[in-house]
Amino acid sequence: MSIFVLSTTEKNKPLLICKRYNYTIDKTNDTKVYWKCEYCRTIKCKGRIHSDINFTTILHENDAHNHPPKVANTEVRMFHDKIRTRVITTHEGTQCVIDNCLKDTSNEMVALLPNFKHIKRNIQRQRKKNDLPQVPQDKHFT
Known part of the structure; x- marks a missing residue:
């Protein structure tokens, strides 16, 4: 799907950067990791990504961002x-x-x-x- 980069936040949590948007972990289960846009709380952005548990492939992308990438x-x-x-x-x-x-x-x-x-x-x-x-x-x- 898309090319992405894994990084870390200031608190050493995983950060996924895809299409110039930053995502933090929302929740996980046995097979998937659900990522949310870093602006989901401040401006109620609905951008989401699902990846596999090993952070190697993106399974689903929701590009419903209500802001431009910074x-x-x-x-x-x-x-x-x-x-x-x-x-x-x-x-x-x-x-x-x-x-x-x-x-x-x-x-x-x-x-x-x-x-x-x-x-x-x-x-x-x-x-x-x-x-x-x-x-x-x-x-x-x-």
Whole structure:
């Protein structure tokens, strides 16, 4: 059916991105996962997707959205997800993580990002939460 990307929310819950719309898990059963549009509560959007339990194929799509897709917001989500995974998998400095994640991003997305000092603080919190070692500050560290 459609091409989709799996990501995570700020609370590390699964997030499905399909046709530039973001979906969170509504409910699950033995064979299916039911996804709802992220705006189902705020503006009563009726967009829904059903996928298999392994998140590999989309079984049903309901494109009854009452709002246009917000492309830049989706890019911001992917940026934050990229930062989270990079912080966990590498031992780069905070600014280096941001620089590597900012490659190939649009100007609209960069305009929607929070202040960089807040992004840096989130990176430091993520490192502390995962008990990762601090980046050495000593220039003569060996």
